[in-house]
Amino acid sequence: MARILALDYGKVRTGIAVTDELQLIASGLTTVSTGQLLPFIEEYLRKEKVERIVVGLPKQMDNTASESEVLIQAFLKKLSAKFPDIPVERQDERFTSKMAVQSMLDSGVKKKKRQDKALVDEISATLILQAFLNRF
Numbered sequence: 001m002a003r004i005l006a007l008d009y010g011k012v013r014t015g016i017a018v019t020d021e022l023q024l025i026a027s028g029l030t031t032v033s034t035g036q037l038l039p040f041i042e043e044y045l046r047k048e049k050v051e052r053i054v055v056g057l058p059k060q061m062d063n064t065a066s067e068s069e070v071l072i073q074a075f076l077k078k079l080s081a082k083f084p085d086i087p088v089e090r091q092d093e094r095f096t097s098k099m100a101v102q103s104m105l106d107s108g109v110k111k112k113k114r115q116d117k118a119l120v121d122e123i124s125a126t127l128i129l130q131a132f133l134n135r136f
Helices: 034-047 069-082 096-106 117-134
Strands: 003-008 013-019 026-033 050-057 088-092
Touching: 003 034, 003 117, 013 034, 013 117, 026 034, 026 117, 034 050, 034 069, 050 069, 050 117, 069 088, 088 117, 096 117
Parallel strands: 003 050, 050 088
Antiparallel strands: 003 013, 013 026
């Protein structure tokens, strides 16, 4: 089997998570500058086989799209054009940032480390990926 890659897409930086080859466990991979996201994915795909990419779907509490969805749609067009053979799926990402901070609190992560937005984005991507895996 191949891995599943998940993205918590942001205007400035994007958190990235990945499954193991058996697609059982979601793990944080890294956070990259959003401007470097496509080159990062391209390099990652040279090294690892990826079956699909899951991108967070930001929604408001009333189920409407959030403001960042416009940016994500533009990115999705570029992603599909660059990697047409890799299916892209969406996963609701509501509350993932809050859940990421809470998981750091629960794990005893020091305050300074909890303020690291890149780490929050990476954990959020992991939560998005785990939620996607739990659907099946």
